[in-house]
Amino acid sequence: MLKQDPLQYRELAAKAVQDKQLHKALAKMRDKVGRNAENLYNQLPTGAGSRQAAKDVRRKIVDNLDVVLETLAANIRARGGHVHLAETGEDAVEYCLSVAKRHQVTRVVKGKSMLSEEIHLNDALEAAGIETVETDLGEYIVQLKGEAPSHIIAPAIHFTREQVGELFAEKLGEPYTDDPPTLTAMARKALREKMLGANMGISGGNTACAETGHVTIVSNEGNIRMATTMPRVHVVLLGIEKIAATLEDHNILLRMLTRAAAGQKISTYVSYVGGPRLPEEPDGPEEFHLVLVDNGRSRILADPDFREVLHCVRCGGCLNVCPVYMAIGGHSYGSPYCGPIGAVFTPLTQGINTCHHLCQGETLCGACKQVCPVDNDLPRMLSLLRFKLANGDRSWNVRPHSLPTKLVFGAWSVLMRHRRMYDAMRLLAGFCQRFLPRKNGWIRRLPGPLGGWTRGRDFPPLAKKSFAQGWARRDTTRRDA
């Protein structure tokens, strides 16, 4: 399901555009979270400067990532934790498997982690015969259904309550209901057993604090605290860029994160976990592993034009305001990272040519930049990706995406710069357009390769008299002073 294929993108998007149910659900996220975010940012003591303040902190960290990483690793180790830096997704998966094997793990309970989706961890664990249970309610629903999450924060937003009721009736053997509190109670019961009977917990992390040696995880459901407290082994997966240096950094970062992600001042739980339980503690994990995953991030870091995308705190805020995401939903993107952030991050990690449809599918309207808690200029990076696709770029191994398109736009550019040629072409086109089929004065179908334009919409014909002609013949005698 999660693969990069322009045909699949087009197909899923075309289907989603017709899905009224999906649009209703996403509109809830837009109204509850997306439209509220800026207001909530401005209520912080930093006021209208909050996004910039968070940006400055993220920039400081990413620009000095080597120092922050080294300090974090040293301090986690000093607490008795293990730290592994994984170069690739496979490397990270292999590490998790080896820890699981060493402890003869039979069941893993998971806290929500986009990174684990990125590296396909669940499949690998299941293939090794380890039962793998998602414990976030949304992720659990999606896993029971055998689907992928469709929103970074609300993975099952595309489900109706009736669909969840049917799913639970089928998979959990519970009587059918469409009442969210009753459905939540069913999952609470089923997952409590799973969480108390697991030997290993795997979670993501929202950030980390290098100076104290902690990983910081926020959640509302309490599933992450369960998965990181009750099993014998706790493994954290974290992208190398997602960390922070000091507790002072956390002040602005965490407060912006929960506001952007869920419209909350703070989430129910903010947990700082570093290392295994201390000898004087009767509970908590006996072993603690932090897996820091590169998987293409250091390559992004090396390009100053795209380094900014690593400032992202994965709040999913840009999804809630994006007109494209709102129309086509998360599944169309074929990646755990959907919406505008996915349209930049996925091509950079999976190949710009392979994922050309993602950056070409966005509108560049700028809503994502406006809502971003770290003021990431995603529209700029989307344009730049398109530029590389048009012209090719050796440093990113991009070949020009389409030679015909390049030729057409090259010709257009020449035409626009030469008045006489332009006028001649206009006359010619004005003559030719008479032969094209029309409806209500609009052109229904353009010929040849231009036909793609009119497959889903009509095209306005050239005006009888051009603006330049009108301007030249304007009545100059009646000009107002």
Place this chain on the structure above:
Amino acid sequence: MSRIIERVRQALGVQAGDGRDKLVFAKSDDFVHCADVKVTAQERDGWMESIRTEAQALNLQVHECPDLDACGEAIASLARERDPEWGTAKQIMRWNDPILDGLGLETRLGADIAVKSVPKADSFSQSERQEFRREIIASYIGITTADYLLADTASLVLLGGRGRARSVSLVPSIHIAVVPRSRMLASYRQMLSLLSAMDLPSNVSIITGPSKTADIEATLVHGAHGPREMHLFVVAS
């Protein structure tokens, strides 16, 4: 390990040991001293008001008590009223903390409801840990204190350590926190500033209300995987 750090350095075009750590880990004076301010009684009243307001939206029930005795009585009657969510036996697990000793729950509830406290020891064997695990799973109420109570969000800050098991605020269906009024702080930032000056335990939990989810049609439901009911007792003295 070092290979990836090396690659990160190359990507950034920087050298190791060039003194950037000073800049990266620098703290602002304002942050370091933001919790030093002297608090007036009036300000504390304002904080309490803010906690009450925040708590309402969170489904967190706030009780104010003049002393530990009144608090103990209130908790005892709450414990009698509530039924266990899992199983039928009523058992309470509490942190091993002098404040909670002062509630006198063991005598108040007597034989009806078992009140156990987290064992204090320098280390725990495998079987002792298993035993504690059984006890916490069998408890329908968990009672803790909190190191700080944050006025701007009605959040509790719980530092782990001896006698302060992390599962007490997590596994039982009802979490009760007893916090002296003097432990109130104005903001999250003040709390971070104080934590910044100490040796932190391996676990710090900041808790704001009972667990909740909005994963089904973005409808808010209280009681997800953590406690479904939460009470905060603020004790004046």
